[in-house]
Each structure stands twice: as structure tokens, then as C-alpha cells.
Amino acid sequence: MDFMAIFSVFIDDGCIVCDACEEAAPDIFEVTEDTCFIKPDARLDGGYDRNIGKSGLKPDVVSSLSDDIFDAADACPVDVIIVVEGTGEEVPEAAEEAAPEPEVEIVPEESVEITGDDLESLLTAGDRTMSILFGSQSGNSEELAAKFAKQATDYGLDAAVHDMDGFDLSALPGMKRVLIICSTWGEGEMPDNAEELWLQASSDSAPNLSGVNFSILALGDTSYEFYCQSGKDWDDRLQHLGATRLLDRVDCDVDYDSSAAAWAIDALAVMAAVDGSGQFHENQVEAIKDRVSGAAAAGAAGEDGFTVPETAAEVIQAEISIFRYDPVSATTGKDTWVCALPGHMSVLESLRALKETHDGTLTFRDGPSDDPATAISVNGRLILPGSVRLDSVAPIRDGGLRLRIEPLPSFDVVRDLVVDHWPLERGRESSKPWMVAATREGADTAQGVVGTMDPSTADILHSITDFCSAPLLHSCSDATPHSEAYLGPAVLARTWARINDPRSSESSIVGMQDVMDSKEGIKAETDLASIRRQNGSARIIADALLDARTSTLSRGGFNGRHGKHVWWYSWSVKSSGRVNDTVIYRQVLGPMGLLGNLFSGVTARMVFGFTRTGGNVFNGMLGMLAPPAGIGKMPKQFNSSVDHHHEVVAIFNEVDGRF
Numbered sequence: 001m002d003f004m005a006i007f008s009v010f011i012d013d014g015c016i017v018c019d020a021c022e023e024a025a026p027d028i029f030e031v032t033e034d035t036c037f038i039k040p041d042a043r044l045d046g047g048y049d050r051n052i053g054k055s056g057l058k059p060d061v062v063s064s065l066s067d068d069i070f071d072a073a074d075a076c077p078v079d080v081i082i083v084v085e086g087t088g089e090e091v092p093e094a095a096e097e098a099a100p101e102p103e104v105e106i107v108p109e110e111s112v113e114i115t116g117d118d119l120e121s122l123l124t125a126g127d128r129t130m131s132i133l134f135g136s137q138s139g140n141s142e143e144l145a146a147k148f149a150k151q152a153t154d155y156g157l158d159a160a161v162h163d164m165d166g167f168d169l170s171a172l173p174g175m176k177r178v179l180i181i182c183s184t185w186g187e188g189e190m191p192d193n194a195e196e197l198w199l200q201a202s203s204d205s206a207p208n209l210s211g212v213n214f215s216i217l218a219l220g221d222t223s224y225e226f227y228c229q230s231g232k233d234w235d236d237r238l239q240h241l242g243a244t245r246l247l248d249r250v251d252c253d254v255d256y257d258s259s260a261a262a263w264a265i266d267a268l269a270v271m272a273a274v275d276g277s278g279q280f281h282e283n284q285v286e287a288i289k290d291r292v293s294g295a296a297a298a299g300a301a302g303e304d305g306f307t308v309p310e311t312a313a314e315v316i317q318a319e320i321s322i323f324r325y326d327p328v329s330a331t332t333g334k335d336t337w338v339c340a341l342p343g344h345m346s347v348l349e350s351l352r353a354l355k356e357t358h359d360g361t362l363t364f365r366d367g368p369s370d371d372p373a374t375a376i377s378v379n380g381r382l383i384l385p386g387s388v389r390l391d392s393v394a395p396i397r398d399g400g401l402r403l404r405i406e407p408l409p410s411f412d413v414v415r416d417l418v419v420d421h422w423p424l425e426r427g428r429e430s431s432k433p434w435m436v437a438a439t440r441e442g443a444d445t446a447q448g449v450v451g452t453m454d455p456s457t458a459d460i461l462h463s464i465t466d467f468c469s470a471p472l473l474h475s476c477s478d479a480t481p482h483s484e485a486y487l488g489p490a491v492l493a494r495t496w497a498r499i500n501d502p503r504s505s506e507s508s509i510v511g512m513q514d515v516m517d518s519k520e521g522i523k524a525e526t527d528l529a530s531i532r533r534q535n536g537s538a539r540i541i542a543d544a545l546l547d548a549r550t551s552t553l554s555r556g557g558f559n560g561r562h563g564k565h566v567w568w569y570s571w572s573v574k575s576s577g578r579v580n581d582t583v584i585y586r587q588v589l590g591p592m593g594l595l596g597n598l599f600s601g602v603t604a605r606m607v608f609g610f611t612r613t614g615g616n617v618f619n620g621m622l623g624m625l626a627p628p629a630g631i632g633k634m635p636k637q638f639n640s641s642v643d644h645h646h647e648v649v650a651i652f653n654e655v656d657g658r659f
């Protein structure tokens with residue numbers, strides 16, 4: 001037979017889950033949460049995935065559904081349905097049986113003998129592909145994968161980023177260079193998007209990976225017992241399956257930026273030193289690093305060493321959706337534009353460009369790049385748009401960028417992206433932000449008598465108030481959208497700095513403490529984590545606000561609703577010598593609250609909602625007593641003894657005069 005018929009069909013990277021294929025050929029395609037699968041009944045291998053391995057289709061499927069398959073391929077808006085045609089001979093007659101292994105003669109690429117002179121050919125010749133797989137729950141690993149893939153071009157590598165979710169494990173043995181960036185969740189568990197791949201990779205049927213060169217970057221948090229466990233698991237497993245570790249795994253704590261960047265420099269260099277045949281040229285690694293850093297330095301200085309060269313960034317296809325509000329007609333909505341913009345353009349410049357070329361009515365606060373009033377939300381991230389480039393504001397997928405631009409939360413919208421900052425200003429005013437100085441000693445200098453300050457105190461005070469934008473910090477708080485009276489983190493951080501400022505007078509400190517202790521003060525803040533998550537000095541500010549809260553609670557003798565919980569918790573530690581996390585739930589809920597949980601369905605939701613991923617329903621018998629702490633896929637309870645109990649007692653006695 002020599003007719004051309006469909007032999008196979010598979011889904012390439014980039015499916016946008018639009019359902020068009022499933023509508024055209026429901027017997028062949030099934031659209032999942034984030035890609036599209038070829039159904040098992042249609043395939044010779046009975047597999048259920050994107051069919052990257054190009055398993056043939058069953059003959060009856062080919063004869064009856066070819067037109068539908070072509071219709072689906074035509075309907076796919078991003079052309080990721082790839083139809084493989086053949087002469088028909090590829091389709092075995094005994095179709096229902098397992099497909100015979102195709103006889104493929106693998107012609108290994110010649111390994112190159114590298115000398116210093118032909119480093120160039122190592123970095124350019126043959127197969128230069130590299131795969132970066134990410135396992136990520138909240139996006140950190142995913143962002144790093146995208147960033148390092150871009151960086152890989154400097155090393156002569158052609159990098160592709162793969163979400164572990166939906167990744168076809170059978171494709172891994174064919175990859176010569178593999179980087180894995182994976183975080184750890186739960187109690188030493190894989191992030192959700194990595195669970196399925198991990199199950200396959202850790203099973204007995206996992207493929208041999210002897211041709212794979214790899215390195216692992218593990219993201220985690222040292223405060224967890226199973227620090228970076230997922231990264232460790234991948235590291236051990238890949239080695240067990242025969243892959244070659246070219247660079248030791250790096251484990252990163254929550255401040256992962258610098259260690260991840262250092263790992264990338266080494267990891268990309270070793271991957272670049274793998275030639276087209278898969279052979280690693282260790283003696284070239286340093287030369288590659290020198291070459292890349294030299295090129296960067298030359299690029300920065302320009303060819304003559306003095307002039308700064310023009311930097312041309314790649315053009316990015318951007319789909320920008322912007323929140324719109326018209327106060328005259330009181331209508332809200334969203335406008336979306338698709339445009340090609342240079343990656344180095346700032347978000348603010350892109351807004352200006354849209355206003356100039358597409359819609360003159362688009363309204364946003366304009367100003368210099370560091371103008372605090374320009375702050376907006378992009379894909380949920382709060383930024384100063386003039387200081388963030390398009391190519392760094394969100395991960396770029398398939399050369400494209402999707403931005404959702406909204407006004408800052410916590411403020412009323414005036415028009416489009418412009419919000420009303422007055423509530424923040426009123427809060428600032430009510431906090432009496434002026435300095436009432438104490439009378440103190442000064443130093444006699446040529447310029448007259450000046451007040452002095454210890455440099456470390458000055459540094460601390462500066463860092464507490466060193467935020468780029470008060471409206472942005474105000475919006476970070478989870479509490480500000482729900483409480484108009486709450487002064488917010490920006491006002492309170494400044495108040496706390498002045499309370500600790502040695503120049504403040506005693507009486508003004510008392511006044512500021514009253515502000516801090518009031519119900520509009522720090523007790524109204526629900527959770528400092530939302531502040532801590534922001535970039536820059538957010539962590540220092542969150543720590544300062546925590547100190548402010550502790551100080552407020554201790555001044556109140558740990559009375560009131562907030563203080564009581566802390567007091568009871570510390571009391572249980574003091575008297576039992578053990579830290580037990582169910583105590584806090586019981587203190588918060590009380591016996592009636594626990595019963596209420598049962599009847600209101602909270603317990604049921606915990607059982608059914610949190611165990612969808614297969615975790616145990618109960619973490620132990622304690623779960624019976626204190627839901628939700630012990631139920632579902634929540635971290636296990638702890639009940640461990642306190643090492644330095646006498647110190648806890650001393651601290652407790654210090655904060656609570658009544659004991």
C-alpha cells in the first residue's frame with residue numbers, strides 16, 4: 001500500500017485548552033486541565049497522554065475518523081495538533097495488539113575532541129537542546145526555570161522549559177541535558193504538579209536514564225523538618241536510574257535568589273560543556289564561564305570599553321488585560337490588547353504606548369519610575385510599573401506574555417487604574433506623624449550643635465521605613481481591604497520607627513503607643529505573611545510590625561482577645577514543657593467552636609477537600625479531638641518537648657506579671 005494516511009497524532013507544547021479539538025473529534029482528543037491528551041482507545045499503545053512518543057492510531061480509527069482529526073488540527077488556534085502521515089505501512093495489521101517497537105537505528109553523534117581553539121564549535125555544533133523541568137506550587141521554581149532558560153542562550157544552549165505536570169517521562173531518556181528545579185510542600189512532599197511524574201519516575205517501570213546529564217536545584221524552607229526533600233528525592237532517583245550528575249544539588253532556603261543564581265552559573269556551564277553526542281568535557285567548564293562573563297563585561301562596556309552599547313531586547317508578544325472603570329456611567333469591565341512590545345520596556349511605558357496608540361481614555365497615574373503613587377497590581381503582584389521591565393514582570397511562555405493589570409487593592413477606584421489614596425493620608429494624619437523631639441545631648445561641631453545617633457540604630461530605623469511606596473505597602477496587607485479604620489502597615493511601620501527613635505520625646509512615645517495599641521492599630525493586622533511575601537525590604541518591615549504587635553500585647557498584660565490566645569499558649573508551654581499545636585486551635589475555637597465545626601460542615605470539607613490528593617484522612621487520634629489540625633492533608637500535629645524550658649518560663653514570667 002502506498003497511500004498517505006494518518007499514522008499518528010500528538011499534541012506539541014503550548015496547548016491553550018480551548019476545547020476546539022474535543023468538539024471536532026471527541027473520540028480522539030480529551031482536553032485536561034492544562035493540556036490535551038490523545039485517548040487510549042484510539043491508540044495502539046493504549047497510552048493516555050499527549051502522545052509525544054507518536055504511538056500509531058488504530059486502523060479502524062484511521063479509516064473512520066481521519067477527517068475529524070484533520071478538522072481538529074485545522075480548528076486548533078495554536079497549531080499544536082501534529083498529524084503524522086505515513087504510507088499506511090507503518091500501521092500494523094494486527095492492530096489491537098501491542099505496537100511493535102519501531103526499528104530505529106540510532107546513529108550516535110560523533111564525540112568531538114575539544115581543544116582550547118574549538119570551544120566555539122562545542123558551543124555551537126550538534127544538538128544543543130537542554131530541558132528544564134520545574135515542580136512548583138506557588139510559582140517560585142517556575143519563575144526560576146523561565147529565567148534560567150533565557151540565560152541559557154548565553155551558553156549556546158537551546159533551552160525548553162517543561163511543567164512536570166503532563167510531562168511525558170518516556171521522553172526523558174532521549175534528553176542529554178536536564179535541569180530540575182523543584183520545591184517541597186506539605187511535609188516533605190512533591191508540589192502538586194510534580195506528584196504524577198514522581199509516581200511514574202519512582203515506579204519499577206521507570207526508564208533507564210543512562211544518557212542523561214543532570215543537576216538539581218531544590219527549593220525549600222529550613223523551618224520544615226523535611227528540608228528540600230523533593231529535590232533530594234529527584235537527585236537520588238535520577239542517579240539510581242543511571243543518569244549522570246554533573247553538578248551537586250543546591251538546596252535553597254526561602255531567600256533563594258542568590259544561591260539559585262550561583263547554581264545557574266555553574267549548572268549552565270556544565271550543561272554547555274556536554275557536546276552533541278552527550279559527552280561531558282569537564283576541562284572546558286572554566287573556559288565557558290570565562291567566555292560568558294567576559295562577553296557580559298564586554299557587552300556592558302561596549303566594544304571600545306568606554307561607550308555603553310545599545311541593548312536590544314527581544315520583542316515579546318504581550319496580551320494585556322486592563323481593568324476599566326468609568327465613574328460617569330458607573331460601568332466596570334476589562335479591555336484586552338494583543339501587541340508586540342520590546343522586552344526591556346517598562347510596564348509603565350507599555351501603558352503609555354497603549355494610551356497613545358490604542359485608547360486615549362485609558363487612565364493611570366504617570367510619573368517618574370520611582371513615583372510611589374504609580375503603584376498597580378500586575379498578575380496579583382504589586383509593583384511600581386516604571387521600575388519593572390515587561391520581560392521580568394511575569395514568566396514568558398512560548399515567547400508570549402499575559403498580563404492582568406488592575407488597580408491597587410484596598411483603595412477605592414477613581415477611574416481605571418487610578419485609586420483614591422486619601423484614606424491612607426487621613427490615617428497618616430491621625431497617627432500624628434510629626435516629630436516631637438526630646439531634649440538630649442548633642443555634639444559641638446563647626447556647623448553648630450547637632451544631635452548624634454548610633455549608626456546601627458540609624459540603620460534599623462531607616463530600614464523599617466525604607467519602602468518604595470506607602471500605597472503599595474498599605475495594599476499588601478490582607479486586612480486593609482476589610483477594615484477602613486485600620487491604619488495599615490505603612491502608617492504603623494513609620495509609627496513604630498518613631499517609637500524606637502531615640503530622638504522622640506517620652507510624651508510623644510506614649511501618644512504613639514496609644515495609636516499602636518488602639519483598635520485601628522497593630523492588633524487589626526491579620527497576617528504579616530502577606531507583607532513578608534513582597535520583594536525588597538518587606539521582610540524587615542514585617543519583622544518590625546511583629547515586634548510592634550508583641551510590644552502592644554505585652555503592654556496590655558496579654559489581655560483582650562489577642563493577648564489571651566498568646567497568654568494561654570505560652571502558659572501551656574510553660575506548665576507542660578511541651579509545644580503542642582492543637583492547643584492553639586482549642587484556644588481559638590473553644591469546645592463550642594469545635595462542635596460548631598462539625599455541624600457547619602468545616603470538618604467535612606477538611607476531610608473531603610484536603611484529601612483529594614490522597615493524603616490520610618486522619619493524621620492521628622489527636623485529629624479526633626482538634627479538627628482541623630489533625631484532619632486531612634494538613635501538616636501533622638507536633639507535640640514535642642521544649643529544649644530550654646527554663647528560658648520559656650523566664651520569658652513567660654517576664655511578659656506576664658501576674659504569674
Ligand SMILES: Cc1cc2nc3c(=O)[nH]c(=O)nc-3n(C[C@H](O)[C@H](O)[C@H](O)COP(=O)(O)O)c2cc1C
Nearest residue numbers: 136137138139140141183184188220221224227228
Ligand atoms: C504549606 C507549605 C509547606 C511546605 N513544606 C515544606 C517542606 O516540607 N520542606 C521544605 O523544605 N519546604 C517546605 N515549604 C517551603 C517551600 O518549598 C518554599 O516556599 C518554596 O520556595 C516554594 O517554591 P514554589 O513556589 O516553586 O512551590 C513549604 C511551604 C508551604 C507554604
Ligand code: SF4
Nearest residue numbers: 015016018019021076
Ligand atoms: S484545539 Fe489545540 S489548543 Fe485547543 S485544546 Fe485542542 S490541542 Fe489544545
